[in-house]
Amino acid sequence: MIQNLPWLFLLLPLAVAAINWLCFSKCACCAAALSILSALGTFGLCVAYLAGMMPAAAPDIYTWMPIATEGMPSLSLGLLMDPLAMRMMLVVTGIGLLVHIFSVGYMKGDASNKSRYFAGLSIFMFSMTMIVMADNLAMTFIGWEMVGFSSYLLIGHWFNKESAADAAKKAFITNRVGDFGFLIGILLTMAVFGTLTFSEMGVATAGIPAAVLTATVLCLFCGAVGKSAQFPLHVWLPDAMEGPTPVSALIHAATMVAAGVYMLVRLQVSMGEAAFTDTACTVIASVGAITAVLAALMAVQQDDIKRVLAYSTLSQLGYMVMAVGLLAGEAAMFHLYTHAWFKALLFLGAGAIIVGCHHEQDIWKMGGLGKKMPITTVCFLMGTMALIAIPGFSGFFSKELILDAALAKSPVFFWVGAGVAALTTFYMARLCLITFLGTARAHGAEHASEKSFTMSMPLIILAVMAVISGYGFVADALVPFEGFHAHGFELGLPFYVSMGSLVLGLALAWLIYGCGKRSKDPLAGNAISTALRERLYIDKFYDKGLIGLLQDCGTRIIEFIDTTIIRGICVQGTSWLIGRFGILLSWIQGGSLRAYSLVIGIGVLFIMFILAFTFHSL
Amino acid sequence: MEAAISSILFYLFATVAVLSAFGVVASRNPVNSAMCMAVSFASTAAILFCMGAQFLGIVQIIVYAGAILVLFLFVVMMLDVKSEERNLSNLPRAIIGVVIAGVFAGMVTKAALLLPDATAGKCPVKALCCTDYDATPDTTVAEGELSGGALPELAQDNADVKSLGETLFSQYNIPFVILSFALLAGTVGAVALGRKIRKD
Amino acid sequence: MTPLAHYLILSGILFSIGLAGVLIRKNIIVVFMCLEMMLSAANISLVAFSRAQGTEGVPVYDPQVLSLFVVAVAAAEVAIGLALIVAMFRARKSVESTAITTLKD
Numbered sequence: 001m002i003q004n005l006p007w008l009f010l011l012l013p014l015a016v017a018a019i020n021w022l023c024f025s026k027c028a029c030c031a032a033a034l035s036i037l038s039a040l041g042t043f044g045l046c047v048a049y050l051a052g053m054m055p056a057a058a059p060d061i062y063t064w065m066p067i068a069t070e071g072m073p074s075l076s077l078g079l080l081m082d083p084l085a086m087r088m089m090l091v092v093t094g095i096g097l098l099v100h101i102f103s104v105g106y107m108k109g110d111a112s113n114k115s116r117y118f119a120g121l122s123i124f125m126f127s128m129t130m131i132v133m134a135d136n137l138a139m140t141f142i143g144w145e146m147v148g149f150s151s152y153l154l155i156g157h158w159f160n161k162e163s164a165a166d167a168a169k170k171a172f173i174t175n176r177v178g179d180f181g182f183l184i185g186i187l188l189t190m191a192v193f194g195t196l197t198f199s200e201m202g203v204a205t206a207g208i209p210a211a212v213l214t215a216t217v218l219c220l221f222c223g224a225v226g227k228s229a230q231f232p233l234h235v236w237l238p239d240a241m242e243g244p245t246p247v248s249a250l251i252h253a254a255t256m257v258a259a260g261v262y263m264l265v266r267l268q269v270s271m272g273e274a275a276f277t278d279t280a281c282t283v284i285a286s287v288g289a290i291t292a293v294l295a296a297l298m299a300v301q302q303d304d305i306k307r308v309l310a311y312s313t314l315s316q317l318g319y320m321v322m323a324v325g326l327l328a329g330e331a332a333m334f335h336l337y338t339h340a341w342f343k344a345l346l347f348l349g350a351g352a353i354i355v356g357c358h359h360e361q362d363i364w365k366m367g368g369l370g371k372k373m374p375i376t377t378v379c380f381l382m383g384t385m386a387l388i389a390i391p392g393f394s395g396f397f398s399k400e401l402i403l404d405a406a407l408a409k410s411p412v413f414f415w416v417g418a419g420v421a422a423l424t425t426f427y428m429a430r431l432c433l434i435t436f437l438g439t440a441r442a443h444g445a446e447h448a449s450e451k452s453f454t455m456s457m458p459l460i461i462l463a464v465m466a467v468i469s470g471y472g473f474v475a476d477a478l479v480p481f482e483g484f485h486a487h488g489f490e491l492g493l494p495f496y497v498s499m500g501s502l503v504l505g506l507a508l509a510w511l512i513y514g515c516g517k518r519s520k521d522p523l524a525g526n527a528i529s530t531a532l533r534e535r536l537y538i539d540k541f542y543d544k545g546l547i548g549l550l551q552d553c554g555t556r557i558i559e560f561i562d563t564t565i566i567r568g569i570c571v572q573g574t575s576w577l578i579g580r581f582g583i584l585l586s587w588i589q590g591g592s593l594r595a596y597s598l599v600i601g602i603g604v605l606f607i608m609f610i611l612a613f614t615f616h617s618l
Numbered sequence: 619m620e621a622a623i624s625s626i627l628f629y630l631f632a633t634v635a636v637l638s639a640f641g642v643v644a645s646r647n648p649v650n651s652a653m654c655m656a657v658s659f660a661s662t663a664a665i666l667f668c669m670g671a672q673f674l675g676i677v678q679i680i681v682y683a684g685a686i687l688v689l690f691l692f693v694v695m696m697l698d699v700k701s702e703e704r705n706l707s708n709l710p711r712a713i714i715g716v717v718i719a720g721v722f723a724g725m726v727t728k729a730a731l732l733l734p735d736a737t738a739g740k741c742p743v744k745a746l747c748c749t750d751y752d753a754t755p756d757t758t759v760a761e762g763e764l765s766g767g768a769l770p771e772l773a774q775d776n777a778d779v780k781s782l783g784e785t786l787f788s789q790y791n792i793p794f795v796i797l798s799f800a801l802l803a804g805t806v807g808a809v810a811l812g813r814k815i816r817k818d
Numbered sequence: 819m820t821p822l823a824h825y826l827i828l829s830g831i832l833f834s835i836g837l838a839g840v841l842i843r844k845n846i847i848v849v850f851m852c853l854e855m856m857l858s859a860a861n862i863s864l865v866a867f868s869r870a871q872g873t874e875g876v877p878v879y880d881p882q883v884l885s886l887f888v889v890a891v892a893a894a895e896v897a898i899g900l901a902l903i904v905a906m907f908r909a910r911k912s913v914e915s916t917a918i919t920t921l922k923d
Contacts, residue, residue: 726830804894
């Protein structure tokens with residue numbers, strides 16, 4: 001019994017989601033309380049396991065589909081309890097709990113159905129737990145799809161707003177593109193490794209041809225590209241900011257988008273680094289680097305506070321993926337972990353600002369918030385400093401680790417990383433200068449104020465984590481990587497370069513945006529700025545070029561099937577046939593007496609024939 | 619000898635009946651048709667007489683040739699029906715009709731010939747004319763009992779009518795009553811149909 | 819001695835002629851006459867069977883009773899049928915069977 005306690009990680013949020021959905025759809029308070037309790041419960045359980053208060057458990061493995069044949073394993077449901085999973089669970093449940101609490105404040109006064117919102121959060125917690133604790137790829141895939149589904153629900157929470165509904169669809173469909181590759185990758189894994197269970201994968205990679213391995217890994221990477229919003233499929237993440245801000249913090253910054261990185265690291269650990277061939281690594285690292293650069297560039301010219309953070313998330317995810325590609329899973333997970341804390345902090349801070357400014361998201365309509373919302377401002381600045389890697393904050397340690405790894409493997413990625421760091425510093429400084437300094441530029445910002453304790457408390461906790469989580473005494477215990485050990489602080493080329501980029505970014509931002517007196521962006525107006533605002537036209541290309549083309553083709557095919565086959569042959573053809581037959585038959589019913597008598601005559605012949613000859617011969 | 623005369627009479631009347639029936643179908647004037655039909659009915663009645671069904675023969679003459687035919691003639695006269703014109707457009711239909719009727723006649727002939735003892739078997743009119751009918755010599759008691767003493771009665775006058783009447787009023791009494799209702803209904807129906815329909 | 823088959827064949831031929839008349843003729847009165855002829859042709863068959871089934875020269879009377887019924891029904895039919903024809907002539911001023919097409923509508 002006790003060894004099956006970890007199944008509560010899955011069952012608790014699932015049950016709460018079901019109860020919220022089915023029973024408490026009218027009682028938002030009950031739903032919120034229940035969801036928070038479930039998050040608290042899983043968080044407590046997680047802490048208990050990590051602290052060793054609970055006996056090390058090996059939960060039962062249930063056979064899901066007993067299809068075991070030669071070379072074909074049964075699909076099973078099992079939980080992994082290794083440090084990678086459990087510490088990741090700590091991040092998920094910890095941030096999840098804080099976001100649940102923050103949501104109470106954020107959603108206060110919102111007219112939409114709040115129990116639906118909390119049910120969505122719970123079902124997200126369930127699916128994320130499924131990804132993290134899955135002991136095989138099939139189960140990961142279930143969770144993978146489930147987080148996509150819950151993300152769809154939560155982005156589209158305000159489904160009355162057309163942009164939100166569109167964004168939800170976009171996120172879901174874009175993810176499906178990646179998931180298609182992921183599914184192929186899972187099947188390839190099954191074929192190549194003969195198993196989907198992580199613990200059994202590391203056996204024999206030697207005998208497998210490099211090309212097959214590369215294909216497998218890259219197909220699995222497709223899933224990460226979709227879920228972690230890497231370069232070709234990154235378009236959904238900025239749009240996903242249409243959802244409520246706590247959702248953005250939890251799903252689209254801290255946990256779900258990191259699932260791709262987590263899955264890659266999990267594979268790297270299980271398959272062994274030998275499975276990640278040079279080609280695969282190069283592709284993965286390049287995709288990460290391209291995403292990091294493009295997203296950082298786009299972030300420079302965004303006006304919506306959440307979009308700046310969204311592009312920043314993209315850029316940081318690119319960092320992590322790059323680290324995975326450089327075979328530095330440790331660094332990737334370290335950055336994932338620090339990033340989760342400070343990006344959740346930034347998003348929740350942004351949420352507090354948005355609520356404070358009466359649901360205003362445009363940074364050019366804010367300003368001077370530093371004095372009106374002191375707690376939020378301080379916390380937000382903590383997060384910013386962690387993000388731009390000021391020495392002493394958590395982001396600094398993890399970024400240094402990635403840059404170290406990049407320098408060791410390939411200088412190109414190192415310099416890309418440095419450049420992205422400079423851009424990050426620039427756009428975050430821009431954001432802070434415009435938002436917090438100067439004077440209010442709009443009515444909403446003039447009356448901004450701290451709203452409630454349920455919103456400040458998570459911010460403070462996260463701010464503390466953003467500062468301390470990088471230090472060895474915390475990181476060694478909490479970073480989701482087996483045997484992680486924080487490196488000592490050492491001077492060297494990476495440190496100098498990152499300091500240089502930091503100073504460069506800050507100086508540029510100060511020069512351009514000064515002390516927040518300006519009321520519009522001085523860089524706006526030129527071609528480059530427009531291109532960056534238009535997201536380098538990638539979305540437009542997808543909309544017009546790709547989707548338009550596909551839809552045109554689809555329309556043609558459907559039109560052909562619809563008009564020619566269904567309408568032409570099936571419907572009209574049938575009716576034509578029946579009509580003709582009816583005309584033929586109507587001759588019999590022509591109303592002409594003579595025609596009737598003729599038919600009667602023929603009938604008499606038949607009857608005579610049957611009576612006289614058929615029965616006679618019997 | 620009698621058998622031969624009987625046969626000759628049969629074939630004679632049969633020929634007359636068939637020819638006059640042709641006349642009914644072929645003549646353009648309905649009055650001519652009616653007249654031909656009278657001949658046809660009369661010869662049919664004669665054939666019935668030949669078969670010893672005197673009562674039916676008389677009924678045939680009285681009902682068909684008398685009542686029905688007169689009715690027909692009466693209607694034809696009353697309506698003043700013009701004689702049909704023979705035109706070519708009717709030809710295909712005539713051919714179809716002839717073919718159907720011909721096939722029917724062929725099938726009836728074939729079926730009749732297929733009957734057991736159809737050609738060589740018993741003579742329908744043996745009771746009247748078949749002297750060459752070889753009554754089995756052993757008119758045993760069993761045979762006599764089987765006949766139920768019908769033979770002596772047959773020699774009496776009106777034996778046929780009497781037997782038919784007995785059958786009709788004993789065995790077929792209820793159908794007979796029902797038939798009378800049918801006739802009544804026919805009469806009432808004819809009156810109802812012939813009534814002048816008021817336009818109001 | 820005339821065999822049974824000949825009576826039946828005569829009956830069949832008369833019936834066929836009647837059938838042909840029904841099919842060919844347009845004048846509905848003549849059609850009706852042909853119908854009567856078909857009925858009387860059936861009578862010949864019935865009487866012939868009545869004789870053929872008899873023993874010792876005594877006919878079986880059931881077919882003859884049936885034949886009598888046929889005659890009675892024919893009489894009733896003629897009464898109704900001619901009344902119908904008269905009614906139809908009143909309505910359409912014609913006794914052509916081609917004029918009767920009301921069933922189409």
